[in-house]
Amino acid sequence: MSIIRALKVSVLAGTLFAAGAFAPGSGSTAVAAQDVSVCLWGTITGPDAILNGMSYGARDYFEYLNQFKGGIAGQKVRTLLLDGRYKLDEELKIYRRCVDQEQAVFVSGWSTGAVKALRDQIAQDQIPFMAQSHSSEVLDPVKLPYIFIPGPTYEQQMVIALRALKQQGGKTVAVMHPDNEYGRGPVNVVRQSGLIEKTGLKLADTIEFPFDTQDLTAQMLRLKSRNPDMVYVQASTPQLLVILRDAAKVGLPAKLFVGNMYNISAAIPEQLGKGAEGFRTIQIYADFGADIPAMKEIDAFRTKNEIAKQDVYYMKGWFQGIVMAKAIENAIAKNGGKIPDDIRSFRKAVRTEMTSLRSLDVGGIVPEANYDTHQGTTLARIAEIRDGRYVPVSDWIDAR
Amino acid sequence: MKRAHFIVGVAVAAAVLAVTPFLDRYVAYLVTIVAISSIGALGLNLLTGLCGQISFAQAALMGIGAYTAGNLCNAGLGLFAIPLGGLAAATASVVIGLPALRLRGLYFAIATLAAQFILEYLFKILEPLTHGISGLLIRPPTVLGFAIQDDRAYARLAVALLFLVWSGIGVLRATNLGRSFLVVRENEIVARGMGIDVARTKFWAFLLSGFIAGIAGAMSGIASRLANPEAFSFALSVDYVAMIIVGGQGTLTGPLLGAAFVTLLPEAIQRIGELFNTPSILSALREFAFGMLIILFLIFEPLGLMAVVRKLRLRLTASKPGGKSPAATTEAV
Amino acid sequence: MTYILQLVTAGLAVGSVYALIAIGIVLIYKCSGVVNFAQGAFVMMGAYLTFAASRLGLPPVLAVTLALVLMAGIGVLAERVVLRPMLKAPVVAVMMVTLGMLIMIRASCLAVWGPDPLAFPRIFPDGALELFGVFITYNYLTAGVLSILLSLGFLGFYRFTAVGLMQRCAADNPRAALAIGIHTSNQVSLAWAMSAGLAGVGGTLLATLNGLSLGLADIGLIAFPVIVLGGLTSLGGALVAGLLLGLLQSFTDGLLSPMIEDLLRAHTRIYSVGALQQVVPYALLVAVLLLRPQGIFGRKGSERL
Incomplete structure (x- = not known):
């Protein structure tokens, strides 16, 4: 007997709840x-x-x-x-x-x-x-x-950085990315397209790390041992903070690293101080102010x-x-x-x-x-942290 | 299970099925989520509520169900993929559970925690089976030529599955096996004294609980058309334990209440919060309420919402002249 | 060789913080039989409190001390308000209630300090030194050495002082302790206070290494393999297991993963083994549970259940 009542109560409660909370949209x-x-x-x-x-x-x-x-x-x-x-x-x-x-x-x-x-x-x-x-x-x-x-797509942003490296006479590149779709997806596309080799560069290493990472010291040591000319990072700002902080721990300079559009954040120079000097990143939109x-x-x-x-x-x-x-x-x-x-x-x-x-x-x-290509714009430039500020160091580059 | 319970169950399921065509997609999706959570919570309850073994690997077992069902669904097996997903998860559950014959309580809980993290990792790296981090896209299953690909159809399917699982457990509780679960939970030595094979009983608990978790996972994969490691994380396992605590461990209907409560509470807080336009605090509030709920229930009402419902009902009947005495109505649900 | 030494340094530095936190968990478990999932939250909260105190203009030492005291208070509060009513509850329920605390504390920090990573005050001087070709920043060195000293100091306190003796009595045999006049429930509160305070200091040290974010709480979950390896009731075991696990993770990241990945890349299309260092502790945990459930350093029968 009791279960009937219990069910009645629960169904009634459930219905009222559903009706009350979700009524505005129903129908x-x-x-x-x-x-x-x-x-x-x-x-x-x-x-x-x-x-x-x-x-x-x-x-x-x-x-x-x-x-x-x-x-x-x-x-x-x-x-x-x-x-x-x-x-x-x-x-x-x-x-x-x-x-x-x-x-x-x-x-x-x-x-x-x-x-x-x-x-x-x-x-x-x-x-x-x-x-x-x-x-x-x-x-x-x-x-x-x-x-x-x-x-520009993440892949196009990566290519901009690769070309810049080639122009400066670099030979090897390492790529770092977190283990989520945002990290692994674009890196996989670029790896499989052979774009790195086409640019005339060699992929020294690809390092995947946990998205919620707190410590990447050992990965930085691994990176140091592979000695690439540039490290491209396909990550978000919180992970980039960890990367640059731990790079400093093992004596890797920030100027080795290039990030994408999601690494322009006042938090980076603020929290890392000198450890952020020389870090480069891709900029698409004008600064606030x-x-x-x-x-x-x-x-x-x-x-x-x-x-x-x-x-x-x-x-x-x-x-x-x-x-x-x-x-x-x-x-x-x-x-x-x-x-x-x-x-x-x-x-x-x-x-x-x-x-x-x-x-x-x-x-x-x-x-x-322009939205005929569904992309808006394909222009981007490279910015670098100098004296705690992001400064553009290239002209607008068309990523296509 | 009494016939009357069964009839009520049929009526409720039929009523929900009858209204689904009139729901908008979002509400239909919520119904689906609640039904899936209910199935998962019923499965975990079999282990925790009836057998006394806590498990933090529920989400990972659901993941196994989802990946298996997803692959089979894409291979054209249609709805048969769902029970097969259940079987795969049942197998995994037994493998995880086998050490339980040696480990008890705390150690078992930590072992399931380990299983959860290891399986989550495997979901991410076993690319050929799971498509790694991107997740496995699941094509809508077809039944008699009709593709099930609409949120309302998912809701109907999930509610039908929930009804099957619920009534199946109802029947199970009345069998010798079902009763021996309870004895094992209360006291293993007494169970041995009564001639119950404790190891065998636990084996069945893991098998059935895993099977049900697999069904829940399979359904969730089909409804989101995607099986992805992030969807079966440790946090989800915690949610399931919370559901049976909030609903009422060891009861038949409690997990359903708990699942509805835990799934819809954030939604309700969200809607109320929107009236005050404070999006940044909302998320914190949702988590805070969730944590506090677990603590409050455990301290003040360890038997969960079922006990609250029962008390309310007792108060109502007691105030009426000719109401039944409390002692006569506090039967185990 | 230098590479190995570098990895050892990195592993020990992180491992020492693991140890500090695991000791807190073991302490609570010994005294009250509670497996505290909220230890990670104590760690995070301690770091946020230090941050808040130094925002108020307190010098680092005072800020850390204030955080320690506040955390001890929170520990006592948790024990008195949440865990004491659950004295007779089953283990499962007690575990779950500490998980509830974890969720609540995390939500509170989220509400107060927001979701973004924050700049943690520089407590230790900048700069670095080179020893035998190993590059160590002062920050790294001090944090590692401090946590090992703190852990050792705590073990000494537990072993050699009167309060420590009472703690051990209360943990070992509460009834006998009561009989000889030890106020056992105060001892339990004291254990929670010390444990939460320790976690708070650990959190501060961790934040100087890793920065301040809600992610600091995640360390609580890594601590579980540590305490099981250490044998749940052994404080010394927790210390050794913490250091071991730190080394293990560091070697996984620095040696094992690259080795496997080079092999995979040469022969298959797979290029990454993912977050291997996150599961290695758990794989080890499973092995230990199957082969030697009392842990590497635990004694038989140390399980309280």
Whole structure:
């Protein structure tokens, strides 16, 4: 007898719970698009949170439009920023919420692992998707017509560094990467493409290390014994801190190491001091505070709002916001200034407008944006830490 | 299991199945996750709640189920991949469990911890079987020509599986084997005195528990179309132990409550937090609540939500005239 | 040869911190039979507290001392509030409650100090020296030597002082200890205080080596193979096992992994053995559990269950 009651109670509780917590979205599948909804997820907490300026930047650009420009085409944009925590299951869950409950017209998501896992579903769902990941495995305008990335792929960034090494007369390179999709994926692509040999370099060693690593002293000793002319690191800032710190422990100089776009962080010179001098990295977006038109908008936004992370990644996010908003704006304009009634056709129109963006002025964050290739820009330059600051040491290089 | 319990179970499962077509994808996905967690928690409960052996390798066993089922699914075996995934995990569970005949309590727990980390590592490096870090993409299984590839279909499949596992355990509890589990948990010496083969009983507990974990893993792989090492990490194993603690160890329905609670609590905190617009604190709050929940339940209500439900019900019936006396209703669930 | 010496140095430095933390776990286990999963969280919290104290402008020595005292308080609090009500609970439940503490402390640190790695104050001087071709930074040297000294000092305290004797009595036979007038429950609190304080100092030393982040708590899980190898109840065993495991990991990273990987790359398409150093301790653990469950240094019957 008691189990019946218990079950009744639990079922009742479960139903109430479900109804209470999830009611706002249920049944919304059939509802026509009435507003402009943009759904983003970042890594607000989690191992990669130090880079989260980029999800704040994109969200803030839409908020800027709402506060200063009356939204897009007179419509306020509904933004939702969620925390994917760099956890795959959380990100898969959030994706469903964005697509179905939030009825987003543009979704932006974080980790390479998640975007790669979702890529076929994104094509199937026909939802414009701005990836924070620059993996070449999610960039394919034909097979993955709805995924856009905001710059050179990780692989292209690696090639820029390899060519620079060759120019300086280097002969051998070692590669280090963490044991996650972001680390291993791009390195594998480059290894298997034979690009290193084609550049005229020899791969001295590839060292994989745990993503949550705390100590890499022994790996640094291994690196020292292989004596490469350059070490390319495909990692995020927290791991790079460990690498440079432990390199100093065994007497390897920071100038040996080259990182990618995710290693521009004030934390590196701040925490490592002299141990960071000479470290080089790939830069795609303008610095926060640079003398460019976009910064004027950000400054205006800053008078009324707080900006949590003022760095180059915030600029990246702002750039993504600009291109997403432009595509949405053009789609609405093409529809006679009205939001399309049907969310599916709205999404399709936004995708079409996105691919038609050419030579778009993005306030100087990057020279210009072109989305026919789904990549935005392929320009990057090399920056080096000198006296505790990142200084550009090359011109803009086209990564293609 | 009493017939009445069974009927209620059928009714609940039927009701959930009936509403799934009307759910949006996100809610359907939540139903799927809760159902999968419930299956996994039922499996662990068989070992911990009924046999008294804690295990931190539940996630890794689920991983074995997911990888096996995924590979078989891609080979075109359809839904048969699910029980086969269960069998693979059952085998692994027995291999992990064999030392348990020598190790007890703490040492066994640490051994399962080791198994969890070693298996997680193997998932990452056995590229031909697991596709390493990228994970194994799983093609939707087809049944009679229809592909199961929609979140609502996953929800239906998961709920149906959950019902099968739940009623199977209900039947098991009434058998001699089921009863001997309980005796072994309470006192192994008494069990021997009663003529129960302790080693054999434990062997069955590991086998069945692993089988169920494998089914849960297989279902989770199919529902996310991906089996990936990160999805079966130590943290998930901790979640499962928490589920049976919160739900009520050793009960039949407790793990279901625990699974729903542990899976949906972060979701609820998230939704409430969004009203206050504080994304950076939310994650910390979710973890904090989870940790505190475990501690509070263990200190104040070691028998979990099932005990809470029972007490509430007793209070309700006692206040009514003609309500049954508490002693008559506190039967083991 | 220099390479081997380098690896030994690196292994010993990390191993000494493992030892320091494992000693804390063993101490709690001896006294109260609790396997403390939250030790890693104590380590992390100690480092954050030192950080916070030096942010307030305290000189390093005072900051570490303050953190030590605060951590000791947290240890007592954990014992009194969380573990004492669970005195009669099964082992499984007690393990789980300490896991709950781990999760809660981590969440608190996340809420207060955020998810990003922070700059830990430089406690030891910059610079490095070369000994027999081995390159060691002062930081590395001091942290390693300090943790070994602390571990040894603690073992000495436990063996030779009156309080240490009472601790050993209470751990060895609580009833007899009660009979001769030792307040055993105070001794248990004291053990938690010392253990958490030790973890706090260990955390500070670890943070000078590895920087300050939530990841410091992960060391708690590596400590489990250490204590099992050391035999769960042997403080000396924990010290030796900690150093051994540090060496083992260092040699895995520096010698074993490259050897296997060179072999694999020459003959297969596989190029990485992944995070081998993370599983080697657990593989060793399984071997020890199967062959010699009482640990390398433990005595038969040292299992309390």
